[in-house]
Amino acid sequence: MIRLDNLSKTFFKDGAKIEVLRGLNLEIARGESLAMLGVSGAGKSTLIHILGTIDHPTGGHLHINGLDVFEWDEKKKARFRNATIGFIFQFNNLLPEFDALENTMMPALIGKMSRKQAASKAAKLLGEVGLEHRLKHKPGELSGGEQQRVAIARALVMEPEIILADEPTGNLDTETGKKIEDILIEMNRTRKITLVVVTHNKLLAERMSRRIGLRDGKIYDYE
Structure with a gap:
């Protein structure tokens, strides 16, 4: 499903070379749940952005479904990303001027789905996450937990094969975070x-089928 081959990421800052990711090799099976842990600055978010084809590696390869995705141009990567990968971020990244239904519809509209079909799918997903009564509420009218539920519905609207979640409960209180965990599981x-979940939450990590850590740009087994 997902395979990293000797993947690396290097930045240069003030003339200094910073190796964020160093020769990573990793396989993630179809349907697996994987937690990625590590201290701040370990490279977790950089790696998840590369997995999502938002950022580019400096070296190595990322294969998804056997396809070397960084051989493609930006337009082809964008189409693949919208159809195959759903994203959930710590601060949800909802568009404040649009209501819950419209935010959830957005990837489907970008994917050229009809507005009627996109609205129907979005409404169904929002119902599944318990927001059938909040379809016309804008993000500012929703609680933090409700906003994150909208983000989950949005991530699912294209029926992706992969969900990448970067600290999905990091901005929520314990009780609300647990509800979001339950939805993800x-x-x-x-x-x-x-x-694939990046998290500092060890309880959430323990609910995943596998855990890995990142330290000094390298992967290690986290148990």
């Missing part, structure tokens, strides 16, 4: 979506 179990 159920989504992985029932939809067989490959789920």
Whole structure:
């Protein structure tokens, strides 16, 4: 499903070379749930952005479904990303001028789905995450937990094979975070979506089928 081959990422700052990721090799199976842990600055978010084809590696390869995705031009990568990968971020990245339904529809509209079909799918997904009564509420009218539920529905609207979640509960209180965890776990179990979660939350990590750590730009088994 996902395979990293000797993947690296290097930055240069004030003339100094910073190796964020160093020769990573990793395989993630279809339908697996994987937690990625490590201290701040370990390269977790950089890696998840590369997995999502938002950022580019300096060296090595990323294969998704056997395809070397960084051989493609930006337009082809964008189409693939919208169809195959759903994203959930710590601060949800909802568009404040649009309501919950419109935010959830956005990837489908970008993917050329009809507005009627996109609205129907979005409404169904928002109902599944318990927001059927909040379709016309804008982000500023929703609680933090409700905003994150909209983000989950948005991530699912294109029926992606992969969900990448970067600290999905990091901005929420414990009780609300647990509810979001439950939705993610159920989504992985029932939809067989490959789920990769960056988190500092060890309780969430323990609910994943596998855990890895990042330290000094390298992967290690986290148990």
